[in-house]
Amino acid sequence: MSRGPLGRIAKKLAHKRSDKVAVVRLDGVIGHGGPGRPGLSTTSVEPILTRAFDIEHLRAIVIVINSPGGSPTQSEYIAERIRQLASEKGVRVLAFCEDVVASGGYWIACAADEIYAAHTSLVGSIGVVSSGFGFVDVLGRLGVERRLYSAGENKVRLDSFSPEKADDVEWLQGLQHQLHDTFIRWVRQRRGKRLSAADEVLFTGDVWIGERAVEIGLVDGVGVMRSVVAEHYPDAEITVVDAPKPLLTRIVGDQVRASVVAEELIGGAVSALERASAVRLR
Template sequence: MSVSDKIAARLPRIVSDRAERGPVVAAVRLHGVITPTPTPMARNTINMQTVETALTRAFDHDRLVAVALLINSPGGAPTQSALVAERIRELAGKKKVPVLAFCEDLAASGGYWLACAADEIYAHGTSLVGSIGVVSAGFGLNGLLERHGVERRVYTAGEHKVRLDPFRPEKPEDVEWLKGLHTDLHAQFAAWVKQRRGPKLQGDDETLFTGEIWTGAKAHELGLVDGLGTLRSVVAKRYPDADIAIAEPRRPLLARLGLAGSTTRSGDFLPAALAALEERARWSRFGL
């Protein structure tokens, strides 16, 4: 037997999510942008609708000893991040099992919010972790409409009913309003990290909550993760007799049919294409 075969023999098996062999560590993949409204072009997204079944299935094993979260996400919608994280804590409390998070390529922004739902967080030394901040992005399309002779008409009751309309010129007061929202959300994000990580954090607010991103090795130094390791290596050490059962979240219908990237109507193309560009930009911010 080769050295690699001997090492592999010591590692836990990855089996179906209804393993009958013995103790089970159930792993849930949380991969993709966090958004309440996935587009037809999206292959993987995270929200309550897509992950609820996988989470409940993972926590439902009879021989469950722990649940693992496999996180690879650039973040996204803060509310969906919070809802999914709260659901994980609810299930963990009900089943009384530890939750371990594993940061893969990227656990940034809302992705790190999800990781903090775990009792312990692990990363690879080369993972990108953190980005504890808030960002909004969009497109200014008012010039596009003017170029094509299209007039935008919006009728409202209420002075502030429409803000930051992408088809109208940007207003300074709307930008200030958005900054106020960002400040509030940022404070909630920081409070969640402090609540979950507590005395493990090794840095002040000016270091940890600037929106900076770190490698897994540096994140370990800062107390943002508990250790360096992968799902199989950590499980082999902590639960040597356990098998790993993967619970996959739901994917959009077109992705399940192998048609992600398609649109059904020509009129859907522009908004879908812009959404796809924004999704791509979220990953590109981190060089991925």
Template sequence: MGLGTWMRRIVGQSGPVIPVVRLHGVIAADPRPGRLNIESVEPLLKRAFALKSAPAVAIIVNSPGGSPVQSRLISKRIRDLAEENGKPVLVFVEDAAASGGYFIAVAGDEIIADPSSIVGSIGVIFAGFGFVGAIDKLGVERRVHTAGRNKSTLDPFLPEKPEDVARIKQLELDVHRVFIDWVKARRGDRLKGADDDLFTGEFWSGLRGLDLGLVDALGDVRAVLRERYGEKVELLPIAPRRGLLGLPRLGFAALAGGAIDAIEDRALWARFGL
């Protein structure tokens, strides 16, 4: 907070301060900057909730999803801190709170979206490639030795086996159940659609999400906070602190890995037309 802000508060010319945490990006355990995970997000959340005078904490979500584990850990940490500090959480959706992004958004006491935001996608996906035909054409022999008959499940260079698909499907159903239970626990009677509509993995606009009870209102962070806390309300961005961990990786392998990660991230966003 700048000197000017402090002076305005001292002379009584300022309104309440609302900490704002921006969660933007793909959700993944990868510790690189730009990814959302419990390691990168928790310090921001702790700083936001530590502001005792704040009447609420605002969280901006802009994510196409990613790791279900990291999504759950972040969402749960938001709730834990909210209950420990007795503060309401307002979640604002920008371009997307989809899949894991929506899992995180549900941690809010209220979800406010832009009419054109993408929300929902309450489902689980497992995707890969099969190179059996390609390896045959190249005349390459694949040699795999395992201890444990299921260790090579869905090996992309071996023919797909029905039993492997069945195991992956069961795993997806288990994770999907966790997602559904969390949404129902948090949204409760606010949900206005049938399970067969809400939990198919489909996604909607913020406007349609309001009708379905996936969000509570339409708007943006500045307009809503000014309406609720007065024209003098001050938004305090909670940004990551710069340090050695933020330095870019060097070398060809790092560049190649970063390019692949960028392609994967781009594919997740592109799924929602973003």
């Protein structure tokens, strides 16, 4: 009887009522991505987070992160949204570091109540970096005259085609220090007494592999997602949450599936007719 219709219904009901651990993947550069690979932002992440936190019988949220960092603002927004939803739903958040969780990626990881990494994960890079190029002599060699007009004495800073000014570099470094201080405050707020190394070690912009990250308090433990979840929530079911597919993708996907089904039906009918003809010819 358990294998019949009633058994299947009972199994579905048990599935719906069982505790869930929702898994969300955050993979890529934070902010604007490259062609064909959009970056992580509040706009792209919000639908996934909302779906994950709305799951019934939710015990915990797992955030699997693989990101070298990117936009400080988007990192802050995503991390803050995770904390808001976790507080509203009253669930714990676990972060798992994959290949690289650095800079803004680690900012987001700190939104979790616990952080785990693989033995070979690269974690940290609590710092700020800016880069550019200087082309001061290039235009002159090409016989090109650049004309630049602005209102406001500081409107044009660190222009790639103008000589570098010491005041501009000092201004940029001031911004970097402010951002760095904000990053450090966030890490201290979230990690608290778990941080076990001096500031001169933690906040230099360095990265560490998993076990060393545990030793200095940036990570709570070394472990892979399914093993840690099974240990923490042995009776819960893991539910992977994907981003909602755009309407066009859903329509095209449905058309493809319908086409495949039609081909299978036609192929089955033709095979049946061929078998029937063969029987008659006998």
